[in-house]
Amino acid sequence: MRACPPPGPRIRLLRPGEQAIVDEVFAGLSPRSRYLRFHAPLGALPAAHRRALVDVDGRDHIALVAVERRPLGIARLIRTGPAEAEVSVAVVDDAHRNGVARRLLAELERRACAAGVRELHANVLAENTAALALFRASFAQGPCVVEGDVLRLTCLPGRRARWQARPGLTCLPGRPARRRRGRRRATPATG
Ligand SMILES: CC(C)(COP(=O)(O)OP(=O)(O)OC[C@H]1O[C@@H](n2cnc3c(N)ncnc32)[C@H](O)[C@@H]1OP(=O)(O)O)[C@@H](O)C(=O)NCCC(=O)NCCS
Incomplete structure (x- = not known):
């Protein structure tokens, strides 16, 4: 018998070049959330930054996406040293306070440990x-x-x-x- 998946969004790796996912999450952030995430009042992602966000490799740049019918949030780590990385997370505004970020970070933690971070x-x-x-x-x-x-x-x-x-x-x-x-x-x- 197969076990039931846990309720809530599915967490999976963002694949290289999945620009539409990144764009959809960005579109779901209010101006205030964009400011808090990027530390700048961004109306749109600058082209170079937009490309960099999908330049993932699953080891030194890991991005996880939470999906429940649509993308709800992204957490990422970018390695800055042999055992260190920068971490960031954003969840679309209309899904806040549902535990999405907590789930993303729990999975990111598991992958960070596996990658020696x-x-x-x-x-x-x-x-x-x-x-x-x-x-x-x-x-x-x-x-x-x-x-x-x-x-x-x-x-x-x-x-x-x-x-x-x-x-x-x-x-x-x-x-x-x-x-x-x-x-x-x-x-x-x-x-
Ligand atoms: C910060 C952010 C990622 C939280 O996402 P979320 O999915 O709403 O968070 P969760 O529902 O998983 O909350 C987990 C815990 O975070 C804390 N938390 C989340 N939102 C909070 C809020 N508005 N006020 C106080 N604590 C909060 C709480 O401890 C919460 O646990 P609880 O619900 O048991 O109290 C989301 O508000 C966001 O995307 N903000 C804009 C981008 C940003 O600020 N990114 C961080 C900079 S890298």
Whole structure:
């Protein structure tokens, strides 16, 4: 007997050149969501950027798409070093708060671990409370650094059970975050 698939969107790899998927997700983002995702008020994706978003290879540039009759969101990692990558995510506005991003990041975490990525960096505008809550709920947290109005989060794939950063982590300008209270069980580097 075949097991039933879990309810909710199907998560799959974006294939190289699947431009229509990227375009549809972008079209479903409000101006505010586009600003939060790209840190710029984009009416349209610049051509080079649009091409770069489908230049995936499944290892150094992995993009996952959530599909339920239509594309609902995309999460991606782009490797920046042997064990490091940048992570980003966006979900169309009319599907927010349904757990789509959480599912995408759970699968991205699995693939990051399989690809040997030990640190995911997320550049999140300080005003983006939704994304900050999302990343902190989805990953164990390493150091967080403030760069102007951007918080650079360090997410530690595969480490949730061993070192959970919340609560009490705060970001300090140009410096790694420190715990405000509570006892540290292990360092992010070695725990
Ligand atoms: C941030 C974003 C990806 C969240 O997508 P989503 O599918 O709505 O998120 P989920 O439903 O999976 O939420 C998972 C968790 O994230 C947090 N979260 C999500 N939206 C939130 C909001 N508006 N306010 C507070 N917390 C929020 C919560 O902890 C939530 O868990 P809960 O529902 O159990 O409370 C979505 O708002 C988005 O696309 N924003 C624009 C693009 C962007 O900001 N990208 C991040 C920069 S890389």
